Amino acid sequence: MNEACAPPLADALRVAAHAWARLRAGTSLDRALEAARQATAAGPHPRLAAAAQDIAYTATRHLALIDAAIARLAARPPDAAVGALAAVALGQLVAQRHADYAVVDQAVAAAKADASTRAAAGFINALLRRWLRERDACLPELLRADEVRFNAPRWWLERVRAAHPQRADAVLDLQRRPPPLTLRVNRRRTTVAAYLDRLAQDGIAAEQVGAAAVRLRTPRPVDAIPGFAQGDVSVQDAGAQLAAQFLGARDGMRVLDACAAPGGKTAQLAELADIELDAVEIDRARAARIESNLARTAAHAHARIRVIVGDAAQPQSYAPAGGYDRILLDAPCTASGIVRRHPDIPWLRRPDDVAQLATLQSRLLEALWPVLSRAGRLLYVVCSVFPEEGERQARQFAACRADARAVPLTAGAEPFLQLLPDEVAQPWRGGTPTVHDGFFFALFEKT
Ligand SMILES: C[S@@+](CC[C@H](N)C(=O)[O-])C[C@H]1O[C@@H](n2cnc3c(N)ncnc32)[C@H](O)[C@@H]1O
Structure with missing residues (x-):
């Protein structure tokens, strides 16, 4: 996202944290995000929803690692709202989406902006800073656990392995990564070749990956396709x-x-x-x-x-x-x-x-x-x-x-x-x- 038109990171972290708390209570992430957008009323920025979605999805792709890191870094488990904000901020640090100092600063600002986390702003600051100090030593150790490496519960890993012993690790590894953006070309309106030409003229890198399927090298919102x-x-x-x-x-x-x-x-x-x-x-x-x-x-x-x-x-x-x-x-x-x-x-x-x-x-x-x-x-x-x-x-x-x-x-x-x-x-x-x-x-x- 272009930083110039991005919403304040603190606002996006707040919305994502509300969604995370709902996700951990058993709601699907998309529904949780929808509810969080309504509950937080975090401001009318046009790209806030997309930014919060990106943060929440990024954290979910590292859910097991985040849980393990919080268990390691916090003396006792934080309550749900504080843990949620710490989790989505850790997700940003793990994925290195922004400068480390900006994530810590904005996570603390987000904590102070919400009554349920205000008193824990110091805790969040300390936890994130400790992660930054210890991550080089901590990360390889945490990744040794299968659930953390593949970001799935043990029973899930066992089922995938039992079903596909030869390919399981490759499948599980691929499933940890963000998905490709693939389009179906409507043959009533154009052809794959003509559509690829059109993308090339617009400077959008893409390739054919199926009979009517075109994959964009870099995902983009649908209104920019x-x-x-x-x-x-x-x-x-x-x-x-x-x-x-x-x-x-x-x-x-x-x-x-x-x-x-x-x-x-x-x-x-x-x-x-x-x-x-x-x-x-x-x-x-x-x-x-x-x-x-x-x-x-x-x-x-x-x-x-x-x-x-x-x-x-x-x-x-x-x-x-x-x-x-x-x-x-x-x-x-x-x-x-x-x-x-x-x-x-x-x-x-x-x-x-x-x-x-x-x-x-x-x-x-x-x-x-x-x-x-x-x-x-x-x-x-x-x-x-x-x-x-x-x-x-x-x-x-x-x-x-x-x-x-x-x-x-x-x-x-x-x-x-x-x-x-x-x-x-x-x-x-x-x-x-x-x-x-x-x-x-x-x-x-x-x-
Ligand atoms: C895998 S999704 C279908 C995706 C869809 N075919 C597409 O390509 O966009 C399965 C859908 O089945 C619906 N569904 C579940 N049980 C159903 C039922 N008994 N009768 C009709 N729809 C059902 C779900 O609500 C869900 O939308």
Whole structure:
């Protein structure tokens, strides 16, 4: 962020600290940030929300390290509000986003500005200064703990390792880092080559990483992405872009997007073919985001789209008489494949969630299969790397359904595709994207 137009760091630290306290009480980081912005009323600076978000996300990417550092540096655990401010300030020191003195000075100013932390301004000052004095010795020692090195609870690390023994450490290491910003080029409006030219003319470094996927070398806000407001491009991971491609909807087909919000794949489906599309979403607030995505990409010009707020597992309430030719089930899951976008996930999930979500996914699969027409295809997708939600789920479904044939998604022998998060250095030359998050895909045809 340009320092000249950045909000005071103390204000951003305060908002981020309020969000951190909510996160540690079990609220997702995005919801926590929204609530914190309202609660702190920290001033009307236009970039305050973005600055606080950056600080809170940075701290969350170092959550285990921050916890370990505070446990080491403080004589006794600080209360929640003080600990939160110390945590987000430590996150800035660890990530070296600003000069050390500026972080300490602004953290103390933030402490003094808030009644819940005022009395602890001296404590915060002392704790941060002690970190600066001791970090060279302290850091390598703290990083020896696996939870700190990979920033995830032990049970989470064990599950990833059990599922992917060969690739686990590479996956976990990648998931600690900030995510790439990948765009989907709207083929109704432009081509990848033309869009890359346009970026080059604007001096924006980018490369093609998938069939319609362009990765920007340096992330930027959506209002600074050429053509975003006009719907020429949308923000979507290159792995996520495979779903609509695998589904293979063609002109005139009736298509169901069963768990649709925020509508990234709904809009993409309308970009690929002239279809009749039902987008079902159980969460009313999230469903509103589908409409704004569709409006921005002018999706209604090509598809007859109904956005339906409801339970996808009750298709009798929304499915047309003849059923659907294509069903996309992008099911709710642990989101263990997109941790670099949502670093709070491993800290919010509980071990039991995996089995509970697997049950929900299976319920959705069972409920949707009857409304798939003969010779129709259903694509099951989760953004997870856990086999309980992916391969095991798909195998179990196929085993119980005599009328389901798994359609191979790649040239190899495997019927399903588990993509682990990756960033390949070589240029994209067709096929699987080179830069992507973690997803599981299974395509079933009704025989
Ligand atoms: C993985 S997200 C979908 C992402 C979306 N397909 C996209 O590409 O933008 C899963 C969505 O399913 C919704 N959901 C969960 N249970 C549902 C249900 N029973 N019926 C419909 N939607 C559901 C969640 O609210 C969430 O928005």
